[in-house]
Amino acid sequence: xxxxxxxSRYDSMIYNRCGNSGVKLPAISLGLWHNxxxxxxxxxxxxxxxxxxxxxxxxxDLANNYGPPPGSAEEMxxxxxxxxFRPYRDEMIISTKAGYRMWPxxxxxxxSKKNLIASLDQSLKRMGLEYVDIFYxxxxxxxxxxxxxxxxxxxxxxxxxxxxxxxxxxxPEETRKAAQILKRLGxxxxxxxxxxxxxxxxIEGGLQDVLEEEGIGSxxxxxxxxxxxxxxxxxxxxxxxxxxxxxxxxxPEDISEARVEIAxxxxxxxxxxxxxxxxMALAWVLRGGRVTSALIGASKVSQIEDAxxxxxxxxxxxxxxxxxxxxxxxxxxxx
Ligand SMILES: NC(=O)c1ccc[n+]([C@@H]2O[C@H](COP(=O)([O-])OP(=O)(O)OC[C@H]3O[C@@H](n4cnc5c(N)ncnc54)[C@H](OP(=O)(O)O)[C@@H]3O)[C@@H](O)[C@H]2O)c1
Numbered sequence: 001x002x003x004x005x006x007x008s009r010y011d012s013m014i015y016n017r018c019g020n021s022g023v024k025l026p027a028i029s030l031g032l033w034h035n036x037x038x039x040x041x042x043x044x045x046x047x048x049x050x051x052x053x054x055x056x057x058x059x060x061d062l063a064n065n066y067g068p069p070p071g072s073a074e075e076m077x078x079x080x081x082x083x084x085f086r087p088y089r090d091e092m093i094i095s096t097k098a099g100y101r102m103w104p105x106x107x108x109x110x111x112s113k114k115n116l117i118a119s120l121d122q123s124l125k126r127m128g129l130e131y132v133d134i135f136y137x138x139x140x141x142x143x144x145x146x147x148x149x150x151x152x153x154x155x156x157x158x159x160x161x162x163x164x165x166x167x168x169x170x171x172p173e174e175t176r177k178a179a180q181i182l183k184r185l186g187x188x189x190x191x192x193x194x195x196x197x198x199x200x201x202x203i204e205g206g207l208q209d210v211l212e213e214e215g216i217g218s219x220x221x222x223x224x225x226x227x228x229x230x231x232x233x234x235x236x237x238x239x240x241x242x243x244x245x246x247x248x249x250x251x252p253e254d255i256s257e258a259r260v261e262i263a264x265x266x267x268x269x270x271x272x273x274x275x276x277x278x279x280m281a282l283a284w285v286l287r288g289g290r291v292t293s294a295l296i297g298a299s300k301v302s303q304i305e306d307a308x309x310x311x312x313x314x315x316x317x318x319x320x321x322x323x324x325x326x327x328x329x330x331x332x333x334x335x
Pocket of ligand 1: 138224278
């Protein structure tokens, strides 16, 4: 069936300005780290992309190494883009990244100009695109001078291969330095992509202040803690869940009794708010307007519907916020 996007797609999504830039991102963005690889169902991935776009999700996040095998998520996305989304390219913000190991030898990872330029060229080929909207350096490189990595990002924008650049997993002081170099070069840093959730709050210890001071937006990954902050594991590890699958990043042993207990108690609070736990977890990262976009993953169309449903109840009372803090603090003390 030929895909035609819903006319109502912009009716209920919230769009937030990204730092001091002119570009707005949807409050919910979709990442293709899992479930879009070479051995995943093409039809399921395609249904998720269509549903996301129909619900106003305009931002899709990739990286050179997403799959498995590495590169296959960009290939799959490229196919879907050309079969379904060609008329909508100018309504989409597509990002990719380089920095993790992608090919053998000394140039296949980290932050050299050699790696970044070659990797983006490969990504563009895999997706069949002339440019991406955002290109990220995926992780800080302890060996390459920051000036070289930032100059490569600047060059990429000047070459027209990316419209904006960002950094991911950089700590507060590295972020400030990177932002200042980019500013001097004339290519401001658009966005930072750190992890953040009710149980992983490291960005509150300085990074968020740096981002605000430097006028940089933030898109937070794994806001559902890869599924732990949902009802996924309340009844055990389902065979179709990420923890039961091949992901190296969520193993059955990560679904500890302590984490399930946190989820159980938060689930109770979410029910009192009239939300699912996954929805409360997304509302929580978006509270107060410090985060531009919550970057989710999904394995089913219904999870994307759930995520967008969180936008109908974003406010928290101070009692609710205190209860969340107490649940997490108590669990941390017993670990
Ligand atoms: N920059 C970086 O270094 C970095 C690192 C990691 C991720 N990322 C980006 O962030 C994106 C999101 O990461 P993530 O997938 O870990 O995020 P997440 O949103 O924390 O976890 C997504 C997983 O949670 C489960 N889930 C989602 N909605 C649910 C619902 N309503 N009910 C029950 N379970 C639900 C699904 O797992 P099941 O498969 O079990 O259904 C889904 O695959 C990635 O795709 C990538 O773009 C970036």
